[in-house]
Amino acid sequence: xxxxxxxxxxxxxxxxxxxxxxxxxxxxxxxxxxxxxxxxxxxxxxxxxxxxxxxxxxxxxxxxxxxxxxxxxxxxxxxxxxxxxxxxxxxxxxxxxxxxxxxxxxxxxxxxxxxxxxxxxxxxxxxxxxxxxxxxxxxxxxxxxxxxxxxxxxxxxxxxxxxxxxxxxxxxxxxxxxxxxxxxxxxxxxxxxxxxxxxxxxxxxxxxxxxxxxxxxxxxxxxxxxxxxxxxxxxxxxxxxxxxxxxxxxx
Numbered sequence: 001x002x003x004x005x006x007x008x009x010x011x012x013x014x015x016x017x018x019x020x021x022x023x024x025x026x027x028x029x030x031x032x033x034x035x036x037x038x039x040x041x042x043x044x045x046x047x048x049x050x051x052x053x054x055x056x057x058x059x060x061x062x063x064x065x066x067x068x069x070x071x072x073x074x075x076x077x078x079x080x081x082x083x084x085x086x087x088x089x090x091x092x093x094x095x096x097x098x099x100x101x102x103x104x105x106x107x108x109x110x111x112x113x114x115x116x117x118x119x120x121x122x123x124x125x126x127x128x129x130x131x132x133x134x135x136x137x138x139x140x141x142x143x144x145x146x147x148x149x150x151x152x153x154x155x156x157x158x159x160x161x162x163x164x165x166x167x168x169x170x171x172x173x174x175x176x177x178x179x180x181x182x183x184x185x186x187x188x189x190x191x192x193x194x195x196x197x198x199x200x201x202x203x204x205x206x207x208x209x210x211x212x213x214x215x216x217x218x219x220x221x222x223x224x225x226x227x228x229x230x231x232x233x234x235x236x237x238x239x240x241x242x243x244x245x246x247x248x249x250x251x
Contacts, residue, residue: 125192
């Protein structure tokens, strides 16, 4: 099993007359023989302003080639606790992405019916403060934010539903840097929207395990209270099957 952080993808936006910049994050998966780039709905909203682009073969950043789908909430994104979307990538385009990124297969999804209080999780993506654009060169770095599953009372407070959402508690000022073994403040997570949520194994062999499994995508960080909010992976997969019925398993 490869490190699933290798499946995280930075998503850039190219707006005519403006500076090329990082918009958000995504996670590359393989599902029913097709490649999909999962992300947040508000990241796909960027189409209204410019072209959405990702790193590709030959170290180029190119426009995403594939159909996309997302929910356009009637009450706006601020009240949208689902906030997900995806790209169904063209096969040749997907192969170019796989030269740089790991496509997580179905066998490595970590979907469970329920998550226990304080079960360890990672929200991963590309913080805006970790990216730099100079001329025709863009550089960025993924970051993994360690968190733990929130209590049922937190779901109620945030008006989230356990069958749809994943809510985790996070303390930015008590982040351990595994390279030095010390606590230090993590970069602000703005920009990781659309990145993966990964569940940790029940038994830890290392301080930071490589065998985490994908359980959803993150879309919201609330500084007040220290919360990450995301959408469960099975909700996104259900939407994919609804829009692509030929991918459903025949019984």
